[in-house]
Amino acid sequence: AQSVTQPDIHITVSEGASLELRCNYSYGATPYLFWYVQSPGQGLQLLLKYFSGDTLVQGIKGFEAEFKRSQSSFNLRKPSVHWSDAAEYFCAVVPRDSGAGSYQLTFGKGTKLSVIP
Amino acid sequence: DSGVTQTPKHLITATGQRVTLRCSPRSGDLSVYWYQQSLDQGLQFLIQYYNGEERAKGNILERFSAQQFPDLHSELNLSSLELGDSALYFCASSVADRFTEAFFGQGTRLTVV
Numbered sequence: 631a632q633s634v635t636q637p638d639i640h641i642t643v644s645e646g647a648s649l650e651l652r653c654n655y656s657y658g659a660t661p662y663l664f665w666y667v668q669s670p671g672q673g674l675q676l677l678l679k680y681f682s683g684d685t686l687v688q689g690i691k692g693f694e695a696e697f698k699r700s701q702s703s704f705n706l707r708k709p710s711v712h713w714s715d716a717a718e719y720f721c722a723v724v725p726r727d728s729g730a731g732s733y734q735l736t737f738g739k740g741t742k743l744s745v746i747p
Numbered sequence: 748d749s750g751v752t753q754t755p756k757h758l759i760t761a762t763g764q765r766v767t768l769r770c771s772p773r774s775g776d777l778s779v780y781w782y783q784q785s786l787d788q789g790l791q792f793l794i795q796y797y798n799g800e801e802r803a804k805g806n807i808l809e810r811f812s813a814q815q816f817p818d819l820h821s822e823l824n825l826s827s828l829e830l831g832d833s834a835l836y837f838c839a840s841s842v843a844d845r846f847t848e849a850f851f852g853q854g855t856r857l858t859v860v
Contacts, residue, residue: 664848673749673837674851720790734780734803735839735849737790 632657634723636738643711644746651706651741653721661723663704664735665695669717677719680704691715716745750774753838753852761860765826768855772819772840778802779821780841780849781813785834796821828859 635654643649655661663680678689685697695706704721721738750773760766772779781793783806792805796815807813810828815821825832835856839849 666851671853673751673853674839675749676848676850679848734792734795734805735782735790736792739789 632725632736634721634736634738636719636721636741638741639739640742640744642744642746645713646710649706649708649711649715649743651719651721651743653704653706653738655702655704655721655723657702657723657725659726660697660699661725663695663697664722664724665689665693665704665706666720666722666737667691667717668720668740674720677706711743711745713745713747716743718742749850749852751838751840751850751852753836753855755855756853757856757858759858759860760828762828762830764828764859765824766828766857768823768825768836768838768857770821770823770838770840770852772821772838773850776840776842776850777819778841778849779815779819780839781807781821781823782837782839783834784837784854785831790837793823825857830859833857833859 633656665677666674668674677693678687680687680697687695693708697704718740720740722735752771754769777798780795784790793807794813795803799815810826813823835854837854839851841849
């Protein structure tokens with residue numbers, strides 16, 4: 631079955647430490663890949679996306695993600711976490727075989743990030 | 748600010764009632780998507796409209812319906828509400844026909860008591 635998995639429900643890191651949030655997908659063909667962030671009481675903000683090309687994608691707020699086809703993964707990273715990064719992070723996909731005009735994001739369960747000052 | 752506006756931000760209502768959630772997409776976006784976020788189900792796609800027409804349906808209950816008006820704003824109608832319908836309902840919009848990105852509103856928090 632097609633699925634998006636975020637193995638870590640909750641991660642706690644110290645401010646200034648590096649961060650890696652994991653995302654694995656199970657689809658026949660590599661889907662379009664996204665990372666969204668949801669701050670408390672806020673909507674979802676797109677951090678970055680991967681459609682094709684360079685497997686290392688740069689996003690906003692200093693985030694990057696690496697697509698690894700062999701591992702069906704699209705992990706999110708940040709070299710140095712700031713206290714304001716505390717939020718919930720969602721990996722999402724859109725299958726490539728979606729019809730024209732269809733853009734149904736399928737989300738993982740999310741990873742909650744806590745940052746220790 | 749994503750440019751997607753949802754009203755109201757909070758809604759408290761009783762079981763059995765009906766409510767309407769409203770969404771105004773970003774200027775120029777023709778597609779509107781509705782998502783439900785609950786603790787047990789996570790973020791679930793409900794329905795998509797494109798330029799006034801229903802384009803795709805997800806896990807939307809029969810008690811729920813939506814429409815997109817000529818000015819492209821959309822409404823999600825929830826009826827015969829149950830306690831389990833309490834959730835955060837998000838609207839998103841996109842240009843459609845191009846896989847770029849979807850912009851999300853801040854959501855409507857629905858509490859059914």
